[in-house]
Amino acid sequence: FPGFKDYKKINRTILKVKNKWESFTRVSLDLNFIKKSQTIIFLIFGKEKANTLKNILYGEYDPLQFPAQYIIKDREIRKYIYADKYAAEYI
Structure with a gap:
């Protein structure tokens, strides 16, 4: 998630992330795990x-x-972007 500086120090596959400005907690996969896809x-x-x-x-x-x-800049990973009409103009 944006602003998370210590992503390389994590040794877990699943992360619990809480942003200060939100009242809920998110679940995410570790970036290094995602990049294995x-x-x-x-x-x-x-x-x-x-x-x-x-x-x-x-x-x-x-x-x-x-x-x-x-992920976007990693040439080894095949990427697909599905976007609604607002985001599609940038693809």
Whole structure:
């Protein structure tokens, strides 16, 4: 998740993540585990996510802010992006 600096120090496959500004906890897979995949599918929906997708694909490389850049820039992983009409204009 954005701003999570210690992702390389984690030795667990499943992570519990809590953002300060949200009242709920998320469950995620460790980035190193995700990168072992042959194929990754991104589902992008909503105007807010459309701008994030634009930054991930065309913005400055800043994986601390946009962790998906670690995956998008990895040439060994096959990637598919499914987007709604708002995000589709950036694909």
